[in-house]
Amino acid sequence: MAGLKLTSIDKSYGDVDVLKDINLDIEAGELIVFVGPSGCGKSTLLRMIAGLEKITGGTLEIDGLVVNDVPPAQRGIAMVFQSYALYPHMTVFDNMAFALKLAKLSKDEIDTAVRKAADILQLTPYLDRLPKALSGGQRQRVAIGRCIVRDPKVFLFDEPLSNLDAALRVATRLEIAQLKESMPDRTMIYVTHDQVEAMTLASRIVVLADKGISQVGTPLELYETPQNEFVAQFIGSPAMNLFAGEIVATGERTSIALEGGHGVVQSAYPSQEGDLGAKVNVGIRPEDLALTDDPENSYTATVDVQENLGEVTLLFFKPDSPGAEPVIAKLPGIHRGLKGETLNLSAAPEKVHVFRDGISLLYRGT
Amino acid sequence: MHPALQGLITIVIGVGGCVGYFYFSNFLLDRFLLPARAFTAAETAARRRLGLIFLFALPTLLILALYLSGTGLSGIASGWGLFWLLVVLALIFGLWRLTGFVFATGETTAGHNISHANMIRPWLFLLPAILALGLYLTYPVFETLRLSLIHRNGGVGIGNYTFMFGEQKFWEAMRNNMLWLVVVPAMSTAFGLIVAQLTDRLSWGNIAKMLVFMPMAISMVGASVIWKLVYESRPAEVEQIGVLNALWVGMGGEPQQWLTLPVWNNFFLMVVLIWIQTGFAMVILSAALRGIPEETVEAAIVDGAGPFQIFFKIKVPQIMSTIVVVWTTITLVVLKVFDIVFTMTNGQWGTQVLANYMYDKMFRANDWGTGSAAAMVIMLLVTPILVWNVRNARKEMR
Numbered sequence: 077m078a079g080l081k082l083t084s085i086d087k088s089y090g091d092v093d094v095l096k097d098i099n100l101d102i103e104a105g106e107l108i109v110f111v112g113p114s115g116c117g118k119s120t121l122l123r124m125i126a127g128l129e130k131i132t133g134g135t136l137e138i139d140g141l142v143v144n145d146v147p148p149a150q151r152g153i154a155m156v157f158q159s160y161a162l163y164p165h166m167t168v169f170d171n172m173a174f175a176l177k178l179a180k181l182s183k184d185e186i187d188t189a190v191r192k193a194a195d196i197l198q199l200t201p202y203l204d205r206l207p208k209a210l211s212g213g214q215r216q217r218v219a220i221g222r223c224i225v226r227d228p229k230v231f232l233f234d235e236p237l238s239n240l241d242a243a244l245r246v247a248t249r250l251e252i253a254q255l256k257e258s259m260p261d262r263t264m265i266y267v268t269h270d271q272v273e274a275m276t277l278a279s280r281i282v283v284l285a286d287k288g289i290s291q292v293g294t295p296l297e298l299y300e301t302p303q304n305e306f307v308a309q310f311i312g313s314p315a316m317n318l319f320a321g322e323i324v325a326t327g328e329r330t331s332i333a334l335e336g337g338h339g340v341v342q343s344a345y346p347s348q349e350g351d352l353g354a355k356v357n358v359g360i361r362p363e364d365l366a367l368t369d370d371p372e373n374s375y376t377a378t379v380d381v382q383e384n385l386g387e388v389t390l391l392f393f394k395p396d397s398p399g400a401e402p403v404i405a406k407l408p409g410i411h412r413g414l415k416g417e418t419l420n421l422s423a424a425p426e427k428v429h430v431f432r433d434g435i436s437l438l439y440r441g442t
Numbered sequence: 443m444h445p446a447l448q449g450l451i452t453i454v455i456g457v458g459g460c461v462g463y464f465y466f467s468n469f470l471l472d473r474f475l476l477p478a479r480a481f482t483a484a485e486t487a488a489r490r491r492l493g494l495i496f497l498f499a500l501p502t503l504l505i506l507a508l509y510l511s512g513t514g515l516s517g518i519a520s521g522w523g524l525f526w527l528l529v530v531l532a533l534i535f536g537l538w539r540l541t542g543f544v545f546a547t548g549e550t551t552a553g554h555n556i557s558h559a560n561m562i563r564p565w566l567f568l569l570p571a572i573l574a575l576g577l578y579l580t581y582p583v584f585e586t587l588r589l590s591l592i593h594r595n596g597g598v599g600i601g602n603y604t605f606m607f608g609e610q611k612f613w614e615a616m617r618n619n620m621l622w623l624v625v626v627p628a629m630s631t632a633f634g635l636i637v638a639q640l641t642d643r644l645s646w647g648n649i650a651k652m653l654v655f656m657p658m659a660i661s662m663v664g665a666s667v668i669w670k671l672v673y674e675s676r677p678a679e680v681e682q683i684g685v686l687n688a689l690w691v692g693m694g695g696e697p698q699q700w701l702t703l704p705v706w707n708n709f710f711l712m713v714v715l716i717w718i719q720t721g722f723a724m725v726i727l728s729a730a731l732r733g734i735p736e737e738t739v740e741a742a743i744v745d746g747a748g749p750f751q752i753f754f755k756i757k758v759p760q761i762m763s764t765i766v767v768v769w770t771t772i773t774l775v776v777l778k779v780f781d782i783v784f785t786m787t788n789g790q791w792g793t794q795v796l797a798n799y800m801y802d803k804m805f806r807a808n809d810w811g812t813g814s815a816a817a818m819v820i821m822l823l824v825t826p827i828l829v830w831n832v833r834n835a836r837k838e839m840r
Contacts, residue, residue, distance in 0.1 A: 157737045226745075
């Protein structure tokens with residue numbers, strides 16, 4: 077119904093570039109999640125789509141129409157703000173009805189629309205209350221209700237769960253997922269820095285970093301085949317381990333000798349003749365590392381810290397040089413008394429990612 | 443001695459006295475009365491004995507001596523003698539009750555001493571203010587009430603009030619005060635709000651704000667002199683030096699004596715106070731406007747609100763309590779307005795206001811009774827607004 081098309085969008089404040097050359101196609105009915113570290117411009121991008129920030133360069137199309145200079149109210153969007161931004165002097169009903177009143181709808185129409193939205197969000201008993209008399213979760217639902225009543229083509233969420241406590245966050249996340257399901261033809265764009273929200277909600281994730289888009293893909297694509305070291309380390313928790321190494325054999329599969337005499341690992345990533353001897357980084361997720369008895373071709377190190385979480389055990393290995401990032405292994409189940417032990421780690425070749433100059437070997441030349 | 447030097451000495455003594463009072467009273471409290479350390483039972487007993495003599499017995503004797511020297515033994519039987527006797531007894535009783543609080547019996551810990559010292563400390567800081575306000579505010583209220591009940595010819599009763607209510611000039615003052623009350627707070631608040639909103643997004647907004655705020659720094663008399671020049675009138679054949687008449691004549695009118703035009707002259711006087719108070723309203727409202735969460739404004743933009751709707755439906759309701767405080771504060775100023783009327787028209791040509799009426803009666807007609815009665819009327823008008831204002835301001839702080 078309403079797709080979005082971002083074509084080489086730039087944003088700068090004076091001389092400071094915030095975003096450069098953003099190209100993105102969003103199809104109708106998608107739930108797109110923007111993630112990225114603080115200050116990567118994800119909220120700015122959302123606010124440009126909303127029309128709250130001017131677009132410095134490039135074009136933004138909603139539903140095939142260029143809306144660069146269309147005021148926010150006429151873009152067919154609705155937005156949930158991080159702080160909810162409820163009007164403190166209006167009741168829940170008036171908060172939700174405000175946009176409709178401005179649109180000069182009849183009293184009956186407004187009443188029907190608001191009550192329907194309140195019904196969906198279980199807000200009917202609170203319609204006469206002021207926002208200050210509501211809990212955080214209820215305020216959040218009012219903010220969503222304010223969007224629903226307007227029946228927009230595109231929903232924008234700006235870190236909507238960051239002000240909620242952990243338990244409420246999970247519940248509200250599910251509610252948003254259900255909301256999306258009940259409105260399959262509505263496009264939603266969701267900004268968060270929480271990767272669990274991103275992984276669970278998104279149909280596609282846009283990872284933003286360094287003023288641009290790092291990778292766009294489904295949550296599992298990003299997890300299984302990250303395009304670069306940044307995405308590899310950003311998605312997944314704890315972050316992916318990176319080992320410096322040198323390619324010693326090329327072909328369908330690649331062999332890499334790890335620095336510091338930690339043996340040779342096999343990767344299922346293909347490589348070319350010219351890669352022989354190239355310095356690369358090998359990336360292995362903590363959950364893909366497994367203990368092995370074979371000291372040959374495995375990473376051997378001493379456990380520095382052990383964290384028992386019950387369903388998994390996290391092992392932090394002593395780095396080769398003090399101050400370096402420790403290698404982390406995530407073993408399923410409970411393992412007692414591994415602290416101080418020297419262990420051998422290995423990983424299946426399919427799970428070993430290879431990055432040359434920060435770019436995955438899989439994505440070279442693309 | 444040169445007056446400037448005298449002034450300087452006064453300042454040094456005044457400021458030094460204040461600093462000295464706060465320093466030494468706290469020093470006494472922390473070093474001698476309740477030091478931050480533990481005492482044994484024997485120590486507290488010794489301190490209690492000494493303290494009783496120096497801190498309570500000596501002041502008690504002093505108060506008694508002052509009382510006796512003031513009234514004399516024979517004066518005790520009179521009405522005032524009994525009144526002061528009661529005051530003296532209350533003071534002595536109060537001092538006595540304090541001993542139990544300051545000096546404990548038995549062992550004390552350092553924590554006990556510190557917490558008791560901290561309970562006394564606020565009163566040390568408040569004491570000068572309480573005494574000064576009592577002397578200069580509370581006492582005059584009762585004295586004015588007393589004076590208002592004593593008639594010029596010596597009779598006691600409400601004669602002053604009935605006389606005043608029968609005077610046409612009093613009702614003119616009342617009517618004008620009400621007019622001021624409606625116009626000035628409304629205009630000042632409205633202009634202040636508009637200026638605060640409009641200057642918020644301007645690069646030269648701060649300069650504009652400074653210019654609007656500047657009249658606040660001018661005394662009412664100074665402002666009156668300035669505006670008197672604005673309203674100045676010269677014969678038609680001479681060049682006008684008053685801005686208003688210059689404009690008026692420039693547009694083809696006859697030079698006018700603005701301040702003698704009945705009814706209109708009231709508004710010309712009000713302009714002066716509006717000019718002064720707009721700056722005050724602007725500063726407070728500007729701060730309030732900046733306190734509005736930016737996201738609510740953005741949400742309104744997304745909801746489709748235009749600039750006027752955002753201002754009137756989102757911003758103004760959110761700062762309503764501040765607007766009320768500003769409005770009532772200016773109302774209080776208006777009720778007491780005196781200087782402007784006194785300097786510009788002195789209440790002639792139908793511009794009388796209550797405060798100037800009071801001044802006329804008290805210092806020009808030397809009719810203390812009626813003047814005090816007028817003062818009481820002003821106080822009665824101010825009190826409810828003052829109470830309301832304080833309540834709103836407190837609500838604002840919460």
